[in-house]
Amino acid sequence: AIQKAFIEVNEEGAEAAAANAFFIVGITSIQFEPPxxxxxxxxxxxxxxxxxGQSLFNGICVQP
Structure with missing residues (x-):
């Protein structure tokens, strides 16, 4: 499994994305675009x- 997440905060706003991918080895494989x-x-x-259930990263944006 592959996991990726990011948060970008700039003058125009904030953007966050997270993706999980699971690969099945064998006859078939599953590929998808993460939302x-x-x-x-x-x-x-x-x-x-x-x-x-585990906290990975905490943050506060004071002036968005």
Missing amino acids: VIEFHVNRPFFFNLKAS
Whole structure:
């Protein structure tokens, strides 16, 4: 399995994406494009990235 996540915050807003890929070796394989989640914020916010119930990364954006 492959996992990837990122958060980009700049003057224009914030963008976050996460992707998981599972590969089946054998006769078939599954390939897909991970969904991109984009959101815009206009106030301070807290974020917490979790995987399997474990906190991986925490952050606060004070001036979005």
